[in-house]
Amino acid sequence: MKIGFDNEKYLKMQSEHIRERIDEFEGKLYLEFGGKLFDDFHASRVLPGFEPDSKLKMLLQLRDQAEIVIAVSAEDIDEGKVRGDYGITYDMDVLRLVDAFQGIGLYVGSICVTKYSGQTAADQFIEKLTELGIRSYKHYKIPGYPSDVARIVSDDGYGRNEYIETDRPLVVVTAPGPGSGKMATCLSQLYHEHKRNIKAGYAKFETFPIWNLPLKHPVNMAYEAATADLNDVNMIDPFHLEAYGETTVNYNRDVEIFPVLNAMFTQILGESPYKSPTDMGVNMAGNCIIDDDVCRQASEQEIIRRYYQCMCDLKRGKDCKEDLYKLELIMKQAYLSPEDRPVVGAALAREEKTGHPAASIELPDGALITGKTTDLLGASAAVLLNSLKELAGIDHELHLVSPEAIEPIQRLKTGYLGSHNPRLHTDEILIALSISAASDKNAELALTMLPKLRGLEAHSSVLLSSVDEQTFKRLGLRLTCEPKYEENNKKYHKH
Numbered sequence: 001m002k003i004g005f006d007n008e009k010y011l012k013m014q015s016e017h018i019r020e021r022i023d024e025f026e027g028k029l030y031l032e033f034g035g036k037l038f039d040d041f042h043a044s045r046v047l048p049g050f051e052p053d054s055k056l057k058m059l060l061q062l063r064d065q066a067e068i069v070i071a072v073s074a075e076d077i078d079e080g081k082v083r084g085d086y087g088i089t090y091d092m093d094v095l096r097l098v099d100a101f102q103g104i105g106l107y108v109g110s111i112c113v114t115k116y117s118g119q120t121a122a123d124q125f126i127e128k129l130t131e132l133g134i135r136s137y138k139h140y141k142i143p144g145y146p147s148d149v150a151r152i153v154s155d156d157g158y159g160r161n162e163y164i165e166t167d168r169p170l171v172v173v174t175a176p177g178p179g180s181g182k183m184a185t186c187l188s189q190l191y192h193e194h195k196r197n198i199k200a201g202y203a204k205f206e207t208f209p210i211w212n213l214p215l216k217h218p219v220n221m222a223y224e225a226a227t228a229d230l231n232d233v234n235m236i237d238p239f240h241l242e243a244y245g246e247t248t249v250n251y252n253r254d255v256e257i258f259p260v261l262n263a264m265f266t267q268i269l270g271e272s273p274y275k276s277p278t279d280m281g282v283n284m285a286g287n288c289i290i291d292d293d294v295c296r297q298a299s300e301q302e303i304i305r306r307y308y309q310c311m312c313d314l315k316r317g318k319d320c321k322e323d324l325y326k327l328e329l330i331m332k333q334a335y336l337s338p339e340d341r342p343v344v345g346a347a348l349a350r351e352e353k354t355g356h357p358a359a360s361i362e363l364p365d366g367a368l369i370t371g372k373t374t375d376l377l378g379a380s381a382a383v384l385l386n387s388l389k390e391l392a393g394i395d396h397e398l399h400l401v402s403p404e405a406i407e408p409i410q411r412l413k414t415g416y417l418g419s420h421n422p423r424l425h426t427d428e429i430l431i432a433l434s435i436s437a438a439s440d441k442n443a444e445l446a447l448t449m450l451p452k453l454r455g456l457e458a459h460s461s462v463l464l465s466s467v468d469e470q471t472f473k474r475l476g477l478r479l480t481c482e483p484k485y486e487e488n489n490k491k492y493h494k495h
Contacts, residue, residue: 004294005049025201074122114181218299240276
């Protein structure tokens with residue numbers, strides 16, 4: 001796969017920039033960490049070469065200076081809010097994050113329960129943390145937040161919050177998801193540090209939008225597509241333009257809140273250290289793009305994928321019409337259409353030719369491999385086998401799994417497990433292939449090609465079952481589907 005981003009340069013520049021920011025504030029910096037610390041797959045898709053764990057690697061370079069505070073909203077705990085990618089509640093995800101951070105050698109200092117107002121579920125979570133020996137602190141809801149600056153920056157506002165004891169010069173404030181109160185946690189700490197005559201600073205580490213790329217650069221537009229459900233809009237930072245005469249990109253929430261933040265900084269510190277939202281950021285990603293065309297093309301594919309995902313969600317019954325309108329506008333602004341995704345045309349052409357659902361995968365050399373629905377295999381299983389054959393240089397006429405081996409699996413599915421679909425799913429054909437590999441060298445060779453599927457584009461002419469979708473995801477394939485079911489008389493896919 002073509003590389004457009006220098007990951008090593010990024011790790012070096014980003015960690016150096018954070019150290020400089022710590023020194024600016026005489027040795028104490030609260031760094032709000034936006035986005036995902038673990039597995040930032042969006043960044044790796046739009047910036048080929050960016051490794052999904054880059055943020056963690058960068059933090060590991062600062063491990064002796066850094067401690068982590070995890071913020072979680074008492075309201076989210078009370079409502080049982082769930083992380084979509086992991087399917088676990090935010091309070092459980094906090095414990096997962098603690099294990100994950102400590103498992104790689106990063107120090108987790110404490111948990112801050114924000115927006116606390118006596119929620120029973122939050123109290124139970126705090127008790128659990130105490131039992132586990134994890135320090136926790138409560139930060140309260142402040143009436144008039146964020147506009148009533150005089151009240152917020154007072155003993156009745158931040159002053160009511162419990163002061164989080166920290167030991168190290170870099171305090172990374174992260175959270176299970178958006179709206180957890182990371183920024184408020186940082187500003188509350190600045191207030192308390194100032195009362196203790198400790199000079200501390202605040203900065204924000206947010207990868208997107210990339211401030212020194214053009215507003216309508218596909219990388220930044222892909223971020224808008226990814227956050228269509230959050231009402232985030234990229235915009236020129238007017239404060240930065242006025243202060244420096246330099247055009248930079250930020251997003252609406254930071255621009256809207258900056259006058260309030262500026263007033264808070266002034267009240268807490270005597271003067272604001274920043275003249276713009278862009279000043280607050282610590283983001284060297286734009287300086288590490290080494291092939292702009294590669295990143296543009298990757299980002300354009302991401303925009304189209306987000307568009308397809310939203311159409312499929314809508315077909316499955318999710319209320320996301322407003323999101324689709326935004327994505328359609330982004331597609332127009334980027335001059336994109338589904339035809340700009342080669343796997344789409346390949347899958348649809350194969351479906352039209354056979355009269356049955358089809359799927360396609362684009363290999364690294366640009367070759368488009370298709371698979372059709374048969375009596376034995378679903379189209380997704382077929383295209384997987386065909387792609388593995390092509391990658392391994394195996395004759396497409398050879399059977400990697402014999403029909404005689406597939407038939408007993410079909411009898412098991414329909415005769416004993418109650419399935420209405422006898423065709424093998426992707427996970428089932430991979431298990432069958434693994435069994436064949438014990439006695440067939442071609443099947444063994446095909447299995448070794450599985451890692452080469454990671455990062456490849458794929459498309460299905462119909463909505464896939466959750467089993468097939470998950471298998472494609474685990475293999476690292478970047479899947480899109482047409483927003484239609486295999487059987488038109490069914491509202492929900494039953495296979």
